[in-house]
Amino acid sequence: MNLIILSDKDRIDEDHFIVSDNRAEHIRSILKLSEGDPVEIGILNGGQGKGKITEIDSEKVCLMTKKMEEVDFDDLTPQIDLICALPRPQTLKKVLLTCGMMAVRRLYLIRANRVEKSYYHSPLLESENYTPFLIEGLSQGKHTRLPEVTIHQRFKPFFEDSLAAIEKNDKSETLRIFPDPQSNQTINRFYDGGAARILLAIGPEGGWVPFETEMMQAHGFQMCTLGRWILRVEHAVTAALSQIEMIHVGNE
Amino acid sequence: MNLIILSDKDRIDEDHFIVSDNRAEHIRSILKLSEGDPVEIGILNGGQGKGKITEIDSEKVCLMTKKMEEVDFDDLTPQIDLICALPRPQTLKKVLLTCGMMAVRRLYLIRANRVEKSYYHSPLLESENYTPFLIEGLSQGKHTRLPEVTIHQRFKPFFEDSLAAIEKNDKSETLRIFPDPQSNQTINRFYDGGAARILLAIGPEGGWVPFETEMMQAHGFQMCTLGRWILRVEHAVTAALSQIEMIHVGNE
Structure with a gap:
């Protein structure tokens, strides 16, 4: 935990919080903090900064937060929305953590043939x-915006209706890409760090079927490669987000 | 398994193999293959190509391999040697898989303060x-060179003696980098796809201590960033390898 994430459930009054779960355990056993010590705090979907421990015992930790630095999530560019063919639960846990850790804005879990x-x-x-x-991902990656997750039961209606409806208020330039072993065009051929939004679609184990890649291409998605090796879903997510991140940060 | 990896242990004669473990199970239950069917085969540290199933039952699968395409591992550029501060076993398993999957040549597991x-x-x-x-990583990533793993008990002697001794026969240009949150220089500032070899050092959870970063810098390692988020060790490995891969493939 690089950030203790607090939410309204933990709140006593405006700037006092009590935690008694694995966060309390982390403060006691890993950080080994005592009363009066400062600790890095993030408010879920809010600011981050230094908090202070006002009371600590084997049951709970009381925290006071003041002067949290507000974060404008609109500045968190590129805004990355990840479309992911619903993976098996053990893989989904890893994808969720990575989405939190690497500041994905929205996660669309969709159906695909495989x-x-x-x-x-x-x-x-x-x-x-x-x-x-x-939240575990936020706590690791050190930021506070909770990704929005939506679950979609069918492939075609997702691309034909849902996506357009969800996105109708997003006016900014959007790059749409999906990795596929057929492509040899790396992400930096499509993205120079400029696009404000990226829609990234990651397929299921075994890949997309032709109907799916054609449908995505018809909706403006460009096929790209993550490299020479066949990656598992969780690695493909990390790889694509890392490549985008390098292009973005490297071009600032 | 995108490739059934066979080794000398499975070999009956020059081009016949028998497997009876999870590979046999994969051929039966996932690939659902029968006698006479082709299957993608890789020979550990050797070639890859199509094999044929000559016999299959609930106990074993017999395979015949012919015309394997030889791979010259010297062409597998950049040759990436990963130095990794020894992580806890659960994390090490993930790092090992990623090293296999993403064609790391050598893995040096070293001591660090944390x-x-x-x-x-x-x-x-x-x-x-x-x-x-x-091997699970090779089978996923679809290639056959087994990474060499060495384990080093001390930090300073590794950089001062062991590394030089191991590398004395490597004449090619080597880029040496290590990600650290202090840096804002992305890997593409140091690597343009040209260096034939990369030595990449990934720190422990909690990061390197100043003595360690200074020692690495004294040995020609440059500090870089993987992006804005604090990654776990296993994600840092995947992220760094993916970023290097994009630069390499994107500049071919």
Whole structure:
């Protein structure tokens, strides 16, 4: 935990919080902090800064937060929305963590031909079950915006209707890409650090089927490569986000 | 498994092999292949190509390999040697898989201030225990060169003696880099796709201490950033290798 993430559930009054779960344990056993010590705090979907420990015992940790630095999430460019063919639950946990860690704005979990129907019955698709993985990612990556997750049951209606409806208020220039082994065009052929938004689609284990790649291309998605090796879904997500990040930061 | 990796242990004669472990199970249950079907084969540290199933039952799969395409591993540029502060065993498994998957040539596991001594007692540091994770990575990434792993007990002697001794026969131009949160220089500031070899050093959870970064800099390592977020060790490995891969492939 590089940031202790606090939310309204932990709040006592405007700037006092109490935690008693793994965050308290982390403060006690890993950071080994005492009363009066400062600690790095992030408010879920809010600011971040230094907090102070006002009380600590084996049950709980009380924290006071003041002068949090507000973050304008609109400045968090490029705004990355990740479309991911719903992976099996163990992989989804890793993808959720990475989305939190690497500041993905939205995660669209969609159906694809090679997605097993049974994955849609996983309890992990409940908000209360997947949110902890997102928060663990925020805490690791050191920022506070919780990614928005939506779950879509069908492939074609997602691209034909849902995506357009969700995005109708996004006026900024959007780059749409999807990695596929057929391509030899690296992401830096499409993205020079300029686009304000990126829609990135990551396929299922085994890849997209031709109908799917054609549908995406018809909706303005360009096929790209992540490199010479065949990656697992969780690695493909990290690889694509890291490549985008290098282009963005390297061109600032 | 995108490639069934075969080794001398599986060999019956020059071009016949028998497997009875998870590879046989994969051929039966996932690929659902029958006698006479072709299957993608890689010979450990050797060629790759199409094999044929000559016999299959619930116990074993017999394979015939012919006309394997030889791979010249010297062409696998950039040759990436990864120095990694020894992580806890669960993380090491992920790093090993990634090294196999993304064609790392050598993995040096080294001591650092923030490496726990107990990690050196893990049974995972035995070749017979770590090799399966490397092979799983090869099988995923679709190539056949087994990364060489060496384990080093001390930090300073590694940089002062061991590294020079191991590398004395490597004459080609080598880029030496290590990611650190202090830097804002992305890898593409140092690497344009040209260097034939890259030595990449990934620190422990919590990062390198100043003595370590100074020692590496004294040995020609340049500090770089992987981006704005604090990554876990396994993600830092994937991120750095992916960024290098994009620069290399994108500039071919």
